Amino acid sequence: MRLELQKRPERSALYALLSPFIAIALTVAFGAVLFAFLGKDPVEALYVYFISPLTSTWSLHELAVKAAPLILIGVGLSVCYLSSNWNIGAEGQLVMGAIVGSTLPIVFPDFQSPVVLPLMMIMGMAGGAAYGAIPAFLKTRFGTNEILTSLMLVYVAQLFVDWLVRGPWRNPEGFNFPESRTFHDYAILPEVLASGRTHYGAVFALVAVVALAILLSRTLKGFEIRIAGQAPRAGRFGGFSASRMTFFAFLLSGALAGLAGISEVSGAVQQLRPVVSPGYGFTAIIVAFLGRLNPIGVLFAGLLLGLSYLGGEEAQIVLGLSDKITRVFQGMLLFFVLACDTLILYRIRLVRTRGAVAVAGE
Amino acid sequence: MGRDTESSKSGETAAGRLRTGDLLLQAHGITKRFGDILANDKVSIDLRAGEIHALLGENGAGKSTLVKILYGALEPNGGTLSWNGQQVAISSPAEARKLGIGMVFQHFSLFEALTVTENIALALPGRLSLRDLADKIRRVSADYGLPLDPGAIVADLPVGIRQRIEIVRCLLQEPKLIIMDEPTSVLTPQESDQLFETLKRLTDEGCAILYISHRLEEVQRICHHATIMRHGKVVMECDPALETPASLARMMVGADIKDITREASSATEGEDRLAIVDLSAPADGPFSVPLKSIHLQVKAGEVVAIAGIAGNGQGELFDVISGERLSDRADAVLIDGAPVGRKGINARRRAGAAYVPEERLGHGAVPGLKLSENIILTRHATRDGLVLSGFLDRGKAEELEKKLKADFDVRMSHDNPEARSLSGGNLQKFVVGRELDRNPGVLVINQPTWGVDAGAAASIRQQLIDLARAGSAVLVISQDLDEIFEIADRIAVISRGELSAAEAAEKMTRERIGLLMGGHAGEAGKAAEGRATHAA
Incomplete structure (x- = not known):
């Protein structure tokens, strides 16, 4: 007896829809096993992790604050992955966006005007896009693997911001803490509602979801993006340039990551610190795949992964578990999402064998 | 499938030569199901020693499935196999080889970076000395008229020689039955003749050959017996010598194939709609062929065909004509007189051109x-x-x-x-x-009917002729000489990135094309004068 994967003649629309839910169910099931091994009551632990963060206004606002950058970066990465440009460096582009956008309030604190905030947002996007252009250039010019270059540039960006806030950008009145000066009022992204901390980053995320949903489903550019990923040779036959697409994908996702970075700094933190994000740029990779590389799907996936951050904090406080539990959950989720995607193109069959294994044909 | 009413269980047997060889492999009632599709429906076939047995059928008729079952690569859902009268289960290719069944695949399974000897050593069981093997390869290959240099690197060898490696590899295992899947699709007519000599020699020694081919003339010429499949069933067995290519095609398709109608091109003096002027392109990869100073004009109203063996620069030529790859000079490619050599594929499409590449998917x-x-x-x-x-x-x-x-x-x-x-x-x-x-005013199409069943192929060919006669220029790149003679007004031959001058189809012969394919322009000239010589 063995399991055999049998290729379907066409993509299964049913499993394309079901696969993320199967993945979530499997993650929850194995999460319960994990909690049991840690000596916690699985039901209570799962409640603490996934349900209780949704029960107060305060934590719902926190969810929006955490989900916004994930969604913003996730939709950008979807465009990258749909076109087979494997940008793993969104975290670095986020950090660079945060740095470039913060130049105004930190280096020119006396320049106070209503144009500061829009300028910061634009500079943040430009910074992230420029940083994303580096792996794109290396890939198109030298054939360098963008997975490696974009990932390595993350560490460069992280060390760069670390150096900045300990060195030249350290707050002169900050008692030598490794932090920049706090932003003046014109440089702070305002809150959307009076009831909590949700800032305009959430609005940016929603706008990005809608804009990219339209781009991908209705425009020639979206068509080009999908072909570049599925059949590059056919893309060339259609008259589309692969290297232009690489730049487009990296610039777009870099700009969105940069916007997420500057929004986080200017909305949630309001100063530059050595660590800009708790790994939003990496978690957004899971968000993109869990959301089926579809902007609407990414919206929900971003909320779920945002919840995993909150649940992790909650589990730390209530159950006394390590904060690494968040990473474990996110890793399991990504694993199951990718595994379940197999079901879209293959069906699983149980085969009785007698004797030797048959060799695949063709 | 259900509409077939012929008695298909055993197949009708037409009169023909008496089959005298010993029964070697007998398949009875073989059934193979893929999901809802019956790829083989109670197929029976007898293979006899000393016989070249043709297996005919359209794409999807179930030939490959049957062959894979005989070679142990697929497991049937039902039916029995007997080898020399003994019932056997062939559960893997290794087991098939142990019985004495060898197979030469349509798509070569060779490592380009290795030598001939190394490639063959990889397929043989057990540990062996490469030097002894090289000697053996030299001896056996010369013996069968398929000489090989054991030390040559496969990447340097033309396709015809690569196939020899596959055949010699198979022969070294001293098989009693050899299965060949479309062996001549990559060969020049001369190389095919050479292969047929080898096959004859093998059958004289008592070997059985199961021969799959789309080329009905060829089947008629060399095969002793034919089994014809349609929709997963055996519909007919016959002696191909008593049939005509048309009657064989009819049995395969189950209906008459429309003859292509082609009036002589009236507009051979028309304007050049597509012109290629002194076009050269360097190789853009280790396995790509450089194009050398190519000249070609296609006039309104005519079909021009480029013959050649796969891998002689056809794909590269298509890419530069289509604009997927740009030329150095704008005037290297002209569409209706407009220089488009530096323009992309969509600009060329807007200029009135259309393209169909070789690979569909x-x-x-x-x-x-x-x-x-x-x-x-x-x-x-x-x-x-x-x-x-x-x-x-x-x-x-x-x-x-x-x-x-x-x-x-x-x-x-x-x-x-x-x-x-x-x-x-x-x-x-x-x-x-x-x-x-x-x-389109200009259509460039690479391998228009490759792997396409006979009915569809005929309709596509007719459409190409009709398009040309309506005033467009049609350029066909094809490896199929039958197709080329069926549709082309003028024929050019590509060999190692060089294109011969296009000549009127009536003046071209298969032999001359074969020599041009091998790059023997000088000998081809002599052959044209009627003093035919055999290519080395």
Whole structure:
């Protein structure tokens, strides 16, 4: 007896829809096993992790604050992955966006005007896009693997911001803490509602979801993006340039990551610190795949992964578990999402064998 | 499938030569099911020693499935196999080889970076000395008239020689039955003749050969017996010597194939619609062929064919003509007199050209996209109104899809499916129809009917001729000489990136094309004068 994967003649629309839910169910099931091994009551632990963060206004606002950058970066990465440009460096582009956008309030604190905030947002996007252009250039010019270059540039960006806030950008009145000066009022992204901390980053995320949903489903550019990923040779036959697409994908996702970075700094933190994000740029990779590389799907996936951050904090406080539990959950989720995607193109069959294994044909 | 009423269980046997050889492999009632499809439905076949047995059928008739079962690569759902009268279960290719069954595949399984000896050593069981093996290869290959240099690197060898390696590899295992899948599809006529000599020698020694081919003339010439399959069943057995290619084709298709009608081109003095002027292109990869100073004109009203063996620069030539790769000079490619050598494929399409590449899936069409979206792929920039200020008009693309489906008889299980779910022939009808529907002034098509069943092939060929006669220029790149003689007004031959001058089809002979294919332009000249010599 063995399991055999049998290729379907066409993509299964049913499993394309079901696969993320199967993945979530499997993650929850194995999460319960994990909690049991840690000596916690699985039901209570799962409640603490996934349900209780949704029960107060305060934590719902926190969810929006955490989900916004994930969604913003996730939709950008979807465009990258749909076109087979494997940008793993969104975290670095986020950090660079945060740095470039913060130049105004930190280096020119006396320049106070209503144009500061829009300028910061634009500079943040430009910074992230420029940083994303580096792996794109290396890939198109030298054939360098963008997975490696974009990932390595993350560490460069992280060390760069670390150096900045300990060195030249350290707050002169900050008692030598490794932090920049706090932003003046014109440089702070305002809150959307009076009831909590949700800032305009959430609005940016929603706008990005809608804009990219339209781009991908209705425009020639979206068509080009999908072909570049599925059949590059056919893309060339259609008259589309692969290297232009690489730049487009990296610039777009870099700009969105940069916007997420500057929004986080200017909305949630309001100063530059050595660590800009708790790994939003990496978690957004899971968000993109869990959301089926579809902007609407990414919206929900971003909320779920945002919840995993909150649940992790909650589990730390209530159950006394390590904060690494968040990473474990996110890793399991990504694993199951990718595994379940197999079901879209293959069906699983149980085969009785007698004797030797048959060799695949063709 | 259910509509077939012929007695297909055992197949009718027409009169013919008496089959005298000993029964070697007998398959009885072989059934193989893939999901809902019966690929083999109670197929029976007898293979006898000393006999070349042809297995004929259209694409999808179940030939490959049957062969894979005989070679142990697939497990049947039902039926029995007997070898020398003893019932056997062939559960793996290794077991098949142990019995004495060898196979020469259509697509070579050779490592290009290794030598001939190393490639062969990889396929043989046990540990062996490479030096002894090299000697053996030299001896056996010379013995059978297929000389090989054991030390040569495969990457340096032409396709015909690579096939020799496969055959010699098979012979070294001293098989009693050799299965050959389309062995001549990559050979020049001369190389094919050489292969037939070898096959004759093998059968004289008592070896049985199961021979799969689409080339009916060839089957008629060399095969002693033929089994014809259709829709997974054996429909007929016959002696091919008593049949004509047309009657064999009829049995394969189950209906008459329409003859192609071709009036002589009236406009051979027409204007050049497509001109290629001194076009050269360096190789753009380790396995790519450089193009050397190519000249060619295709006039309004004519079909020009480029013959040649695979891998002699056809794909590279197609890419530069289509604009997927740009030339150095704008005037290297002219469409209706306009220099387009530096322009991309969409600019050339707007100038009136259309292109159909060799590979349907992955080049001509995106496998995972619906047909309507695949129409957008090549027509988004051709003023068909499929894109309005950057936005797709999907409704219009779907209308076009319905129109193509009706106009070009593209058969599909449900409306507007993904390209990958179409059979080869239907997908080819679609990608050809997609371009013909634009009524292009210039059509360049690479391997128009490769792997396409006979019925679809005939209709595509007819459409190409009709397009030319309506005043367009049609350039066909093909490896199929029968096809070329059927449709071309003028023929050129490509060999190692060089193109011979196009000559009127009536003046071309198979032998001359064969010599040009081998790059023997001088000898080809002599052959044209009637003093035929055999190519070395």
